[in-house]
Amino acid sequence: MRKNTSGPRFKALLEAANITTTGFAKFWGTEAQNIHNWYTRGVPAYRMEEVSRLLSVNSEWLKTGEGSKESPRLQTPASNGDTFDAQSVNGVYSIINPNDIELPFFKETPLSAGADKTHVILDPEQTVRLPRAHLAQLEIRPSDAICAHMIGNSMAERIEDGSIVGIDRGLTQVVDGEIYAIEHDGMLRIKYLHRMPGNALRLRSHNSAEYPDEIFRAAQIDEQRIHILGWVFWWSTLGKRRPVVPFL
Structure with a gap:
């Protein structure tokens, strides 16, 4: 199993988006100290998918630093020619x-x-x-x-x-x-x-x-x-x- 090294990447993503530790904690409904702990311990495995979705990044990249940073997307054409976002x-x-x-x-x-x-x-x-x-x-x-x-x-x-x-x-x-x-x-x-x-x-x-x-x-x-x-x-x-x- 690949080691969870997400802490530094998680911190960098918040800084790039100008989101403070306190601000993210308030949005998440927890204490700022808990979020601060993620900087060193990494994002908990059971929250990796949700945090990745919120920050619009690939969960595998956030966890390990490997693979594409971008969240995977699929563009699905409909029968009338329109294209719908099919990310999940x-x-x-x-x-x-x-x-x-x-x-x-x-x-x-x-x-x-x-x-x-x-x-x-x-x-x-x-x-x-x-x-x-x-x-x-x-x-x-x-x-x-x-x-x-x-x-x-x-x-x-x-x-x-x-x-x-x-x-x-x-x-x-x-x-x-x-x-x-x-x-x-x-x-x-x-x-x-x-x-x-x-x-x-x-x-x-x-x-x-x-x-x-x-x-x-x-x-x-x-x-x-x-x-x-x-x-x-x-x-x-x-x-x-x-x-x-x-x-x-």
Whole structure:
């Protein structure tokens, strides 16, 4: 495994963009000292993709200094001759036609067979199509849009267990009361988020009777590897049962 030497490159990227350590920490929702530590220790592996996307560089180059610095892109022509940006966080999305976009699907899965610990990864066997116009209406870049399953009933009855949710990875800054997807030490969670004093974060469930609020201080956010995947902009919920047709 190649060594993570991203610290100096990460620091240089911030300096080139005139972004202060404090400014980046505030945007990220953590303490400036944590960001400063990345200058020497390197960007944490579980945040490498997101930091690379934010800074518009290739994650492999940021991690090791090898390969192209530029983030990989694919230009996909549509049938009407238009060209759409097909960059993705973890590969590429494909355009089925000028009106529909095929979005990558992410899932929570065990780190290894039989393991209790999980992580969130791309599911190469599943995709979801959404109308391009819907994303454009919400000002979502297609390359930032991913999908995942809602796990559990903590957001019922608004988002039922098993629903598919659409996530905008381009919006990770917390807007109080909005729904976000987060990865919490490898777990995929869907919650209302609220900012708290001292860069703390409140996680709130729609099903608050069964799931009380959770509050995490800034230090706990780093310790428990909590990071925001993106804003939940869409969800699809199936009916709970097929109706019985009378008089048959």
